[in-house]
Ligand SMILES: Nc1ncnc2c1ncn2[C@@H]1O[C@H](COP(=O)(O)OP(=O)(O)OP(=O)(O)O)[C@@H](O)[C@H]1O
């Protein structure tokens with residue numbers, strides 16, 4: 417059996433309370449009613465009791481329904497509040513709803529109280545459900561954010577390690593091989609093998625170049641060693657040369673090194689934006705600009721190429737058909753900033769990202 421509804425009833429006439437209770441019981445609502453009549457008793461009841469519903473008369477000898485409504489909205493905003501009054505003009509009724517009353521019922525139409533209560537309780541149920549869903553959504557989104565952060569950090573560490581390994585181990589070994597082959601070529605006994613040695617030397621040189629290229633793409637050591645300005649300038653030049661377009665990097669001098677997370681995320685956003693220019697834009701020129709402005713660090717990558725329909729591409733990205741744009745947005749957001757694209761077909765593209773101006777903490 418359902419537990420009875422706990423109702424706080426602000427009413428000076430005990431007969432009206434009995435009548436209300438009888439109406440509710442006839443309508444199938446079991447209830448336990450507490451009648452109060454003064455402001456002090458009403459406040460005390462709100463503070464002590466755990467009510468499912470408040471019914472209130474409009475005018476009482478020493479108190480009134482609208483003041484009770486104000487008090488209830490502050491102390492227990494989720495408990496439905498229904499005015500039950502002998503007379504309530506249209507204006508007052510509207511005013512009470514505006515001030516947060518759930519409903520109003522006239523005493524000579526008391527039968528309306530039952531559906532009004534059902535509706536009010538249904539609303540409470542739905543509101544609670546919505547809140548629970550919203551809190552779950554927030555929990556998931558926090559979890560997802562933590563996961564993304566972990567993923568991005570793990571990816572950076574991995575890239576740094578592989579880049580170092582390629583550069584230091586494989587790169588060094590290939591350099592030794594190159595030197596040995598060059599020495600062999602100088603040897604008087606090498607004549608018969610000259611062709612083979614030259615071929616192998618070229619191969620070693622090509623491999624070395626590739627290894628260095630992959631290592632730089634993974635994570636240029638200059639980003640860690642020298643900072644964002646040289647790394648961005650180098651990246652712009654390299655990508656522009658690769659795509660045979662005019663590249664310009666306008667990177668402001670900063671007074672200090674930036675926080676390594678900001679440096680990394682900003683570099684990665686620029687890297688993806690430039691890769692997109694090379695792959696998709698068919699541009700003549702690309703520019704990369706980095707400067708502090710209104711307390712934030714702004715990165716702008718602009719091209720004069722084919723442009724694209726942002727809304728259509730975004731839909732494709734959400735379906736998982738491409739990752740670049742989403743990952744740029746994610747990286748900027750994880751670093752505490754944001755990102756927007758401006759692009760139209762045949763009018764070029766601008767990727768604008770901003771980051772907090774966070775400086776590297778001095779190492780002790
Ligand atoms: N600078 C640009 N100029 C023209 N089109 C662009 C530009 N940048 C992005 N696009 C368009 O937006 C689409 C989505 O870009 P996004 O970087 O998300 O994916 P992608 O580069 O195709 O693949 P990936 O997931 O490997 O990055 C591209 O396929 C391209 O059509």
Ligand SMILES: [Mg+2]
Nearest residue numbers: 691692740741
């Ligand atoms: Mg891309």
